[in-house]
Amino acid sequence: MYRQISPSSTLLLNEQSAAIEKNGRQVFRFGFGQSPFPISDVLKTALIEHAYRKEYTQVQGLQALRNKVAEYHSVFEKRKINEDQIFVAPGSKSLLYTIMCAYTDAAVLIPAPAWVSYAPQAELIGHATLMMQTSFAQRYRITPDILERSLSEAAKNYQSLLVILNSPGNPDGLCYTAKELQALAVVLEKYQAKVISDEIYAPLQHDNQHVSIARYYPKGTFVTSGLSKWAGAGGWRLGIAILPEDCDSQLKDAMLGIASETYSCASSPIQYAAITAYSNNVTMSLYVQHQRTILKAVGLYIHKAVIDAGLHAHAPEGGFYLLLDFTAYRQSLKAIGLNTDSEICNKVLEDVGVALLPGISFGLSPKALCARLAYVDFDGTLALEDISEGEWSETLTIKHAQKMLLGIENLGRYLKQIDQDN
Numbered sequence: 001m002y003r004q005i006s007p008s009s010t011l012l013l014n015e016q017s018a019a020i021e022k023n024g025r026q027v028f029r030f031g032f033g034q035s036p037f038p039i040s041d042v043l044k045t046a047l048i049e050h051a052y053r054k055e056y057t058q059v060q061g062l063q064a065l066r067n068k069v070a071e072y073h074s075v076f077e078k079r080k081i082n083e084d085q086i087f088v089a090p091g092s093k094s095l096l097y098t099i100m101c102a103y104t105d106a107a108v109l110i111p112a113p114a115w116v117s118y119a120p121q122a123e124l125i126g127h128a129t130l131m132m133q134t135s136f137a138q139r140y141r142i143t144p145d146i147l148e149r150s151l152s153e154a155a156k157n158y159q160s161l162l163v164i165l166n167s168p169g170n171p172d173g174l175c176y177t178a179k180e181l182q183a184l185a186v187v188l189e190k191y192q193a194k195v196i197s198d199e200i201y202a203p204l205q206h207d208n209q210h211v212s213i214a215r216y217y218p219k220g221t222f223v224t225s226g227l228s229k230w231a232g233a234g235g236w237r238l239g240i241a242i243l244p245e246d247c248d249s250q251l252k253d254a255m256l257g258i259a260s261e262t263y264s265c266a267s268s269p270i271q272y273a274a275i276t277a278y279s280n281n282v283t284m285s286l287y288v289q290h291q292r293t294i295l296k297a298v299g300l301y302i303h304k305a306v307i308d309a310g311l312h313a314h315a316p317e318g319g320f321y322l323l324l325d326f327t328a329y330r331q332s333l334k335a336i337g338l339n340t341d342s343e344i345c346n347k348v349l350e351d352v353g354v355a356l357l358p359g360i361s362f363g364l365s366p367k368a369l370c371a372r373l374a375y376v377d378f379d380g381t382l383a384l385e386d387i388s389e390g391e392w393s394e395t396l397t398i399k400h401a402q403k404m405l406l407g408i409e410n411l412g413r414y415l416k417q418i419d420q421d422n
């Protein structure tokens with residue numbers, strides 16, 4: 001007998017897209033959420049310099065790196081963070097797993113929509129999962145009311161309560177405001193719940209206005225982040241976690257035990273190179289600032305095109321995603337036999353070459369007719385070259401977003417035609 005766990009839906013979509021391209025047809029790749037930007041030259045140089053490092057490091061991560069990460073995040077989150085609170089691992093995904101795995105008798109409360117891996121990870125560990133449904137009207141945010149109801153229900157049966165938050169969010173590109181986080185922190189504290197705050201997209205908050213819930217609940221918050229998104233280095237597999245302030249030594253020992261029995265440590269050359277990423281240097285900050293400017297401009301332009309196509313979506317505030325809502329076309333889609341998000345995604349991939357991930361992958365009801373669009377189908381290297389020559393402009397947005405805009409235009413025309421015919 002084998003464990004029931006399906007491969008990630010992103011990988012499946014990539015295979016379908018590749019098959020269509022092989023038949024000579026164009027695919028608009030909105031499915032895969034990988035940074036379009038290259039790794040900064042300063043990081044590449046740092047990695048080359050440290051290629052000879054062959055030794056295992058401390059399980060928790062190199063002290064010099066943890067020190068830099070603590071300094072960086074103390075400034076970024078406007079709170080004092082100690083290097084002992086920092087955990088380094090091969091990707092923040094491993095850290096999410098390690099944190100959840102450190103608890104026994106736990107319920108994991110997950111907003112819907114939320115990133116694809118939280119629930120499968122919790123289930124692999126054997127934790128109960130409880131989805132907290134949100135809606136378009138609530139901007140896909142959990143409210144103190146929803147949180148309170150879910151926590152009081154979970155508290156009846158489980159000793160440890162773990163809540164997942166993700167801001168800026170995947171799949172919606174939206175952020176929690178300081179006021180919303182403050183209100184959630186009050187409820188979390190009341191139930192002595194821990195929050196795992198996935199802030200992997202935080203440096204890509206388009207206006208550089210990221211707020212962490214850790215500011216309002218430092219003793220109950222784990223923050224996770226890493227180099228995958230803002231440093232364009234997903235394949236480097238470098239994640240970091242910030243443990244709650246004054247966290248008990250048993251929790252840390254459990255995490256160290258799990259880490260040492262599974263991945264041992266993050267790769268040492270990558271850890272040495274990451275010291276440069278987290279050192280406050282002008283090159284890195286300009287590189288991230290440029291990404292924010294480009295992503296904001298492209299995101300808003302794509303959003304406008306999506307609205308023109310007759311779909312609902314909130315304008316993105318961080319990262320590189322938009323959550324499309326097809327409900328305006330519900331009746332006409334139903335008339336041609338499309339009743340769920342997956343049916344719509346399969347059909348638009350087949351007919352228009354537009355690759356989207358259905359909302360069901362993110363815990364939404366298939367009848368909500370939502371799909372995630374990642375606006376990363378552009379050449380990030382060329383975009384960075386253009387922005388380094390001067391101000392970013394609408395002309396540059398159109399130049400770089402051209403292919404994606406064509407894909408959305410085609411999608412809009414296709415949907416409007418269906419509407420007309422039915």
Ligand SMILES: Cc1ncc(COP(=O)(O)O)c(C=O)c1O
Binds near residue numbers: 115200
């Ligand atoms: C919301 C979110 N969290 C975590 C991850 C995983 O990041 P890492 O590469 O650090 O494991 C991703 C990657 O797509 C993500 O979108």
